Amino acid sequence: xxxxxxxxxxxxxxxxxxxxxxxxxxxxxxxxxxxxxxxxxxxxxxxxxxxxxxxxxxxxxxxxxxxxxxxxxxxxxxxxxxxxxxxxxxxxxxxxxxxxxxxxxxxxxxxxxxxxxxxxxxxxxxxxxxxxxxxxxxxxxxxxxxxxxxxxxxxxxxxxxxxxxxxxxxxxxxxxxxxxxxxxxxxxxxxxxxxxxxxxxxxxxxxxxxxxxxxxxxxxxxxxxxxxxxxxxxxxxxxxxxxxxxxxxxxxxxxxxxxxxxxxxxxxxxxxxxxxxxxxxxxxxxxxx
Numbered sequence: 001x002x003x004x005x006x007x008x009x010x011x012x013x014x015x016x017x018x019x020x021x022x023x024x025x026x027x028x029x030x031x032x033x034x035x036x037x038x039x040x041x042x043x044x045x046x047x048x049x050x051x052x053x054x055x056x057x058x059x060x061x062x063x064x065x066x067x068x069x070x071x072x073x074x075x076x077x078x079x080x081x082x083x084x085x086x087x088x089x090x091x092x093x094x095x096x097x098x099x100x101x102x103x104x105x106x107x108x109x110x111x112x113x114x115x116x117x118x119x120x121x122x123x124x125x126x127x128x129x130x131x132x133x134x135x136x137x138x139x140x141x142x143x144x145x146x147x148x149x150x151x152x153x154x155x156x157x158x159x160x161x162x163x164x165x166x167x168x169x170x171x172x173x174x175x176x177x178x179x180x181x182x183x184x185x186x187x188x189x190x191x192x193x194x195x196x197x198x199x200x201x202x203x204x205x206x207x208x209x210x211x212x213x214x215x216x217x218x219x220x221x222x223x224x225x226x227x228x229x230x231x232x233x234x235x236x237x238x239x240x241x242x243x244x245x246x247x248x249x250x251x252x253x254x255x256x257x258x259x260x261x262x263x264x265x266x267x268x269x270x271x272x273x274x275x276x277x278x279x280x281x282x283x284x285x286x287x288x289x
Contacts, residue, residue, distance in 0.1 A: 001025055002142065002173060007046060007056030009197075016042045017053065018197040024173050026141065029164055031184045032177040033275060034194035040177045043194065044071070044144045047175070062142050068095045070135035070143040074150065077131075080120035084111050084130060087119060088137065095138030102137065109133035110159070124151030132163065143167055145176045149183055161187050185271035193275070203274060213247040214240040216262040217254055226257045235276055242273060 002024040009017040017039050024030060032040045045051040048071045049063040062069050078087060088102035106112045109129040119127065128151050135143060145164075149157050164187045167174045175192075178184045191203045217223050220241045227234035230253060233244035240263075243250045247264050254261050 001060055002047075003057075003059040004047075005057045005059075007043075007053045007058065009042060009046065009051065009053045011042075015197045017046065020056070020197070020199045022192065022199055022202060024142075024175070026173050027168055027171040028189045029168055029174040029176065029187055031188035031191045031271070032175055032194060033181070033184070033191055033271075038194040039197040040194050041073070041146055042197070043199075044073070044146055044175065044177060047142065048144055062140065068138050068140050070138070070140035072128075072131045072135045072145045072148055074128075074131070074146065078119045078127060078134075081118060083116050083118055084122070085115040087130060087134060091134045091137045095140075097138050105133045105137055108136075125153060125156050128152055129156065129159075132160070136163070136167075139170070139172075141172050143172055143174045145174070147178055148176060149178060149180055157183055181271045181275060191271060191274065205271075211246055212242065212244055212268065213250050213264060213266045214242050215247075215250050215254060215264045216240045218260045218262065222257060223254055223259050226259075227253055235273070237273065242267065 004020060004022050004024070007017055007020045008015065020039075020043060032043065034040050042051065046053055046058070047061060048069050049061065058064070082090075084106060085102070088105055089099060092098060092102040092105075103112075106115055109132060111126060111129055111133065114122070114126070119130065122130065128148065132145070132148060135145070148160055152160065161183075164174055164176065168189075176184060176188060185205070189205060191205060192199060193201045193203070214237060215223065216239060220236055220239075223241050224234045224236060227241075227243055227245075227250070232249070232253065235242050243253075245253075247266050251261055251264055
């Protein structure tokens with residue numbers, strides 16, 4: 001288990017992370033969600049050991065005991081003058097794997113036919129595949145993927161899903177940051193919401209899908225306000241009110257405030273709607289990216 005406790009980091013006069021705390025379990029996939037500038041990449045950099053926090057502590061992170069972390073931060077760390085083979089061989093040497101492992105990884109990421117091609121000549125999607133391959137060499141216990149679907153076609157995105165699923169089966173801890181919430185929803189176990197450097201909420205996806213409903217009422221704004229006052233997430237969704245509670249509880253709230261219920265039905269909340277519910281207040285100034 002990885003424990004992050006009250007981690008804070010300032011940069012350019014403002015907090016990049018502020019009292020961030022979370023437990024990360026092996027065999028689970030975490031989605032890191034928030035608008036641009038919320039602190040997602042900074043948190044990943046701290047976990048990767050690239051940046052040390054000003055305050056707080058980390059426990060159980062692989063680099064603390066000399067083990068490698070698999071991390072993808074775009075293709076910025078790929079030397080554009082080296083070939084695909086050279087990049088994989090260098091990483092294999094650094095993590096104690098051999099040339100055979102590098103060759104096998106090239107095939108695994110779909111680059112076996114372009115081993116001699118220079119990184120600078122690769123397409124954006126190929127560079128992302130190479131970055132992921134580099135990250136996975138050595139079978140790391142912690143894998144950090146920052147926008148791993150950037151530049152990938154639909155087949156590539158499906159491939160990323162398979163990679164993440166295999167890492168979960170291997171009992172690795174995986175964190176994926178992405179603005180593609182629909183795709184992210186298909187692969188994560190827990191959604192970690194970040195705002196202004198703070199981890200504002202961690203939501204288990206199985207629980208979020210289990211309790212939600214939509215009501216059509218005669219005064220939807222009144223119901224939204226009343227539900228929010230009671231601590232129940234509520235948003236306008238087309239002509240209905242979507243609430244983060246059971247249908248029976250939602251109807252009781254509507255009845256208690258004298259709102260007529262025209263229809264009521266349970267729904268499975270999407271990650272996008274969950275994002276809107278949780279971040280409507282915290283991210284109002286930032287805007288949804």
